[in-house]
Amino acid sequence: MKKFLLILVCGLLWTNVLHAQQTQYSVFEFIKVEKDQLFDYIEFKDLTEKVYRQALNDKRIKGWDFWKVQTGSEQGEYQYIMVTHYDDPVKMMNGLDDEAMIEYTRIAYPHLSDAQIRTLFKQSIAIRDLPVRLYMRELASTNDNFQYKPGVLASFDLMKAVEGKFSDYEKAEIEVFKPIHQSRINQGMMGHWSFLRAALPQGSEASSTHLTVNLYKDYVQFFNAQAYEDMNQTAAQRNAVNEGLKSRDQKWIYLANLENVVR
Known part of the structure; x- marks a missing residue:
């Protein structure tokens, strides 16, 4: 009987662990870009895709999506929605800091010097307004x-x-x-x-x-x-x-x- 109860408890704990691992957490970023910088931002999103692919390879994220808004609310007039997916709430809250982004940019663009990478990163940040972020659990x-x-x-x-x-x-x-x-x-x-x-x-x-x-x-x-x-x-x-x-x-x-x- 004790053995059965032990197996049952272990089974329940393992089920909870699996459920926690399967839960998806996502950060939704609603982004506004000035009209005269839209072309520059198109280049930025392509750079960002390469950076986030490196983060995926490093298992820092579960996935990344970049959406172009077709219609929406009047609030903010956002042109883009960027969604980053995680399998862990701590990873979601920590996100990718500037140094991690720069390091992944260095991996994605090995032909660029450190100074060029930092300049490229600063320019990409400067062309967008600070986004509205929503931290969500599925x-x-x-x-x-x-x-x-x-x-x-x-x-x-x-x-x-x-x-x-x-x-x-x-x-x-x-x-x-x-x-x-x-x-x-x-x-x-x-x-x-x-x-x-x-x-x-x-x-x-x-x-x-x-x-x-x-x-x-x-x-x-x-x-x-x-x-x-x-x-x-x-x-x-x-x-x-x-x-x-x-x-x-x-x-x-x-x-x-x-x-x-x-x-």
Whole structure:
């Protein structure tokens, strides 16, 4: 009996470890660039891709995406969204400091001198405004084999849970909305869906508390998904959807195309 209990406890601990390892943490950076510096920033993102590929090889990150915003809110007029993925919250919070970025730049551009690398790094930082950063933890995602490649489309929906309905909102996303998105994916009308919560404590004045990411292979799939209506929903299911919508406020929506990706 004692042996059985020991095995059971070890099994539970191992399950928790595996779950922690599988949890994804992501930093979303909403970036604004002045119009006269957009061309320079195109060069910067290509440099950044090479740098983050070195960080991936060094297992400092899990992945990196660079999105060009097509439509979005009036707030900030962001042109780009940069997303860095981690498998550990400590790695996420530490991020990549300037010296690490310079070192990876040195590896990616071995023909440049140290002075040239530092100048290149300083110039790349100078052409963008300080981004708005969101530190997020993934709570749920659909079962799919979506391929991240340049040209795919994303809808980043920033949500704020209604005061007093925080847990109700999370339950609605996971138990009500996730199955709807999974159904769309199974029917070929969507690529991927994930639901994330702010990883850092926030006060009541926070502009958003959660984020949903909806991915599509192209605009055809995106518009087919918008026109989708499940006529087979029961009255109870429709009521659950309506109650879920009442538990959150959809603050901002950014539609963006993937330009660079590191996996």
